[in-house]
Amino acid sequence: xxxxxxxxxxxxxxxxxxxxxxxxxxxxxxxxxxxxxxxxxxxxxxxxxxxxxxxxxxxxxxxxxxxxxxxxxxxxxxxxxxxxxxxxxxxxxxxxxxxxxxxxxxxxxxxxxx
Ligand code: 5GP
Ligand code: ZN
Numbered sequence: 001x002x003x004x005x006x007x008x009x010x011x012x013x014x015x016x017x018x019x020x021x022x023x024x025x026x027x028x029x030x031x032x033x034x035x036x037x038x039x040x041x042x043x044x045x046x047x048x049x050x051x052x053x054x055x056x057x058x059x060x061x062x063x064x065x066x067x068x069x070x071x072x073x074x075x076x077x078x079x080x081x082x083x084x085x086x087x088x089x090x091x092x093x094x095x096x097x098x099x100x101x102x103x104x105x106x107x108x109x110x111x112x113x114x
Contacts (some may be wrong), residue, residue: 003050003066004050004051005050005051006071006098009044009051009098010098011095011096011097012048012051014033014098015031015047015049021034021036023045025073027069029061029062030046030049030056031046031048032044032047032048033045034070040105041105041107042079042108043102043104043105044102045100045101045102046066046069046070046100047068047099047100047101048099052098052099053097054088054094054097055086055099056088057099058099059114070101077105081105081108082104084101086101
């Protein structure tokens with residue numbers, strides 16, 4: 001796997017450990033951690049471990065593992081309702097230019113009571 005790093009990229013700094021994060025899963029190719037501004041409890045991000053700006057910059061052979069990891073986190077969290085979100089480009093609301101997949105749980109009424 002290539003491990004290109006962008007010194008100005010906040011997610012590259014998280015991968016390197018230069019910025020702390022709540023890590024969920026790390027493999028040779030990807031890194032997963034909790035979003036610092038969660039839209040709901042458990043809001044997670046999955047990113048490749050090398051700098052790639054957008055989805056079309058990720059090699060095909062890494063896409064399957066990203067989706068399997070999103071599934072794994074959803075199963076581990078035990079969430080029944082959730083969205084997978086992936087923004088590309090400023091107009092499409094991408095704020096961090098290191099490609100990332102959001103897993104955003106949608107709490108049910110019973111979750112909110114707890
Ligand atoms: P985007 O709008 O680019 O799809 O989402 C970027 C996400 O990255 C946002 O949900 C934001 O809260 C999250 N984020 C930005 N900076 C940091 C950080 O330093 N640490 C963590 N854990 N998440 C971050
Ligand atoms: Zn990066």
